[in-house]
Amino acid sequence: MSNTSRPGLAIAALSIGTALNPLNSSMIAVALVVLREDFSLDVATVTWVITAFYLASAAGQPLMGRLADRFGPRRLFTFGMALVAVTCAVAPFLDNFALVCVARALMAVGTATAYPSAVVMVTELSRLAKVPSTRPLGRIQMANTSAAAVGPVVGGLLVSLFDWQALFVINVPLALLALLIVQRTAPADVGRETGSLGTLIRDSDIPGILAFVVSLMLAMMALLNVLPGYRWYLLGAALVVGALFAWRELRFKPPFLDLRLLGRNRPLLLVYLVFVVFSGVYYFAFFGLPQLLQEAGNYDAGLVGLLMLPLASMSVLVTPLTVRLIERFGVRSVLITGVLVLAGASAALGLLTLSLWPPLVLVLTAVMGVPYGAVSTASNQGLYVSARPEERGVAAGIFQTCRYLGAITATVLIGVFYGPGVNQANWGLMVLVMLGLSALVIVLSVLWRKPAEA
Template sequence: MSNKPRTGLVVAGLSLGTALNPLNSSMIAVALVVLRADFGLDVATVTWVITSFYLSSAAGQPLMGKLADRFGPRRMFMLGMGLVAVTCALAPFSPNFALLCVARAVMALGTAAAYPSAVVMVGAIVQQSHTGQRSNIRSSRPLGHIQMANTSAAAVGPVIGGLLVGFVGWEALFLINVPLALAALLIVRQAAPADAARERGSFAALVRDSDIPGILGFVGSLLLVMMALLDAVPGYRWWLLVAGTLIAALFAWRELRFSPPFLDLRLLGRNRPLMLVYVGFAVFNSIYYFAFFGLPQLLQETGGYEPGLVGLLMLPLAATSVLATPWAVRAMGKFGVRRVMIAGVVLLGAVAALMWLLTGSLAIPLVLALTALMGVPFGAVSIASNQGMFVSTRPQERGVAAGIFQTCRYVGAITATVLIGVFAADGVNQESWGLMTITMLILSAVAFGVTLLWRERQD
């Protein structure tokens, strides 16, 4: 087999595997109302099926990136896909909502291995043929394919999820992952080059170097802050908030002193371009997921639309985001990463402003137009931020950097889901949607300011 087709097959397998995380994060959007009815939940409680997935992903991405750098991306990718296949085969038999959330968390940990492993593998493949700045430019093509698959999966998720929930039930949201994960595993196992010689070490050394206290501190602080914002334990909101803040401070103190840290804060401190990419990407995703998780609930609860129809109404987002991604790759080659990011953030703010129209009407043509518009900045900013992360890091840091990059996506998504629970505790209606729109506009201004400050790293 020639190198070019083999490389294409590797990228196809990596794209399929990395797409499982955004696919599963978006398919669940149209199942929230059904899960509330099946398990007798309120809006704040049902969001835990989302936040459990994102908490596990947020903790898992940097860890999996570190393990990919240390033990090899091919090995970690296949391990993750195997975990996804097994978990998703068992998840439909969960007898209660708590175990369902646990299954989502374990599945997320498996999918978390895919993206950082893919970035490390792509970097190695590109470096074999190209060096210097030209390799950074050429890296945008395979990364663009992977990002296109991720963008398409996230955008088409509500469509697939709506059909699966409408015709089969929420159980199908898990079962569909089994053949997809196995296919990705087999493709990468067959076509990907063997991992280069890397550190192996003992299991005890792995546990010691994995910074378990740091992982627990990161997840614990996020968990307590979310519980405080959602008032999960009435009467203890401020105690939870103080405890979460204290644990976050202890987490930062430890990470600055532990080697190797779970979350490399020194990497962020010494690399201002990378820090700005992370902050901008987190804010961008908080805006996007306000619409992504809030709109399906608004259409079902206030508009009275069935899950299958809601999924179809989100379909234009998939189409335009797929079209926007290759355009953004070409535009970055012509105008640069920064200009594409700025253009995407400006358009995102404009679309967020237009979302206010839904406070007066939920007519199908209006919904279709807005979801189509939302797909353009989603595709453009996602791939531009992805490439901004890539060119802002050294090759030996890209596994960890890619993991943290994905963590920023989850932090943004968690922020959006928590605030939806705060604004719409009794259900998403047009009044609460108005509050969400105002919040999206404020966050758009923040994202614009951060993007203006970013410059490509000059070594």
Template sequence: MAVRPPRYDRTHGCGGVVSGASSSTPAEKKRGAGLAIASLSLGTGLNPLNSSMIAVALVDLQKTFTLGIAEATWVITAFYLASAAGQPLMGRLGDRFGPRRLFMFGMVVVMVVAVLTPFAPSFAWVCVGRVGLAIGTATAFPSAVAMVRPISKASGVSTPRLLGRIQMANTAGAAIGPVVGGLLVSTLGWPAIFAVNVPLALLALIGTRMFAPADAARRAERLRTLVVQSDVPGIALFIGTLVALLIFLLGLQSTPAWWLLAVAVVAGGAFVWRELTASTPFIDLRLLAANRSLMMVYLCFAVFNLVYYTAFFGLPQLLQDHGGYNAGITGLLMFPLAAVTIGLTPLGARWIERRGLRFTLLVGGVGLIVGTALLAVAAATVNPIAMLLITAAMGAPYCIVSIAMNQALYASARPKDRGVAAGIFQTSRYVGAIAATTVLGIVLTDGSGPNASAQWLIVIAIATGLAIVHALLLGSWHPREYEEQDTSGVPTTR
């Protein structure tokens, strides 16, 4: 295969000079690196921002398009399905076309979708818009991570520090989502949560264009090779299985479509066969079969996200439908959940270092049970003070478990498998979130009626039961023995 010659254009590098030049001072290079990372962080923050803003827009969408809760949850499910498929695929595309080029393309996709979706004539087109947002924002994180090393090399700023800034942007995006979404929906309506992406994506695109390093020369590959390496058939079977199963489950209360269950079983079997035989599988089932510790991490993380997102998406629905709060106030009442997560992140990391990973996981698991059970109070009262305290109480275990589960991932995966393992880890997050919206769609059928409190108690009973299962699974997890001699910087497990 022919190798393309190096490409140097007018794009500025980290030091603010033409790529390939070395006349910038160290201070200029660090400043350029800071602007590059700020631009990349803004782009990566769009995915969690859009993921969390929608939580306070469901009621407005229901009223606009005359929907039930089960139908409205598809606007969330569509986003997570596309994200689950898009994240690993975008990593491959970044390797093929260059991470900087892919990042900027993704920001263009976000802007186009954000401009068009507010004019959607039907709810189905809104869901299509959410899929477009998921695909566009999915380009950001793998592209940003790929650009960290050249930025670090050019500026002298350590890679962990740059990665830490990007991670904080992702956490902040999820944190401010309900507040930003609530203010936008209460003042401008649901179209505003799409339109707000336009200036943010534009800033990210311009900053990346000006300050991020140009893509290195890359070996040209055939499209067929790219398709095979991305396992597009496996991704299609994965999505087909989930969609068929979700439609079947959401239709159980009316007339169950049993043929969809059969489709889900057949597609699921075909997916397993494909992943076991593919040279580069979307989800490496062989890796899971050979590593019980890693498989337990994925199972625990999926159950954890099922519990968390049941509260994250269910509570705003209850506060607006049953409590009568508008979207703006609901967003403010939800803010402590994410704010506590941000505030406790440094303490959570220190706790792991001092007390050990397994102990921290168990503490977080027990805290999740308590925090979830406290949500039952909302069935009796939606007093704002009580809601602020309850959402803050949910934030603490979420922070602890999130940090510890990330460490457990690296404690369970072999160093050579950690890239693939991290991709499957993200997929397990999306699967948990999709399952949560399905639970809400099945149980919460009368959010503003007399049965709202009873239905909420059923949701919390399910979530609390799953939180107990999660804690038991955490208790059965043990790191692989080779991790005890690993020197990768992961805290020693005890």
């Protein structure tokens, strides 16, 4: 039986579960060389261990959110953590790289249940804890940010002490711990759908779900260029399947994704646009700067890791302050302030066209971490107040997909700008793009208004 008098523990467990997705998306980077050697792979093939996780996460987040809305967040969280634990217990014994990629995809699906489930549970947990919703949402955001920051460090330590298999094994106790605590401390699912399996399947809009997943995966594969020479074919197919998805959703009741409602919910759409564009700016720095420091500055990987650490560390430190400011001044004021700081931080990164002096890099990465913590937290709260309570799961899932879209778009553009060479001049061009995107995100933030009923 659930002990609903301990919401603090439940939020902590949800934060652990939420951290598993960014943790596993980042710490695998340090294992690519070892995987290449163990399975005798080329560089292009080994990257599928990352691509499989990204594709499954991006497509799975909205689906998992919809399931949390329909059948209950605690039930879905339990399923997700169990899937992670079982998959990660089996994966170390796999001797086929394709199966390892499948295991990574299943991990992504399992970890994708955590964030939407947490957002759905926030209302009841914050009521039980007698705190504003900003507090648990802030803790969940900190888990996301800190896990992504420590991922490469944790991954490097595990691979050096053990082997790539340890990257799977570490998830087993974490997933089981989160599962057991949520089962004991989170409120029971109430008011969710029940009935015969046949009825539930018939009302689940399976063709709509499949069309959504396929169109998104085709678009992501085009952006990632996973099949060189077929990018435009994949993009065209994504548009066709996406159009069929929209046609289906406008006619089916109840739809997997209510496009009419989404079209009428301007605040929610603006939150998504803000987060996509903002994520693009952030990942320009997160992915582009290390390459500049290593190739143009000739710094070794260890030093680059230390120089980049303030970016994520500062964002974690800023999050609690951001929560307090939102409670005092509101989401919109903090969001606008955060994106203005983002523009200033992006402009300051232009100084690296003049010098790659390590203390300067250290200061600039710390400054860039401030808007990341502020805008991520404000966007998270903006999502919460913009979405209807009964649709917060799927809304949260789409929100996480926006992060992936921004990150992958930034990665593609970095490849374009660094194509002629990784140097300070091309970094300067990227900073100009970051400034343009920052201006766009300022406009979108100014347009956002908290819904009157929220």
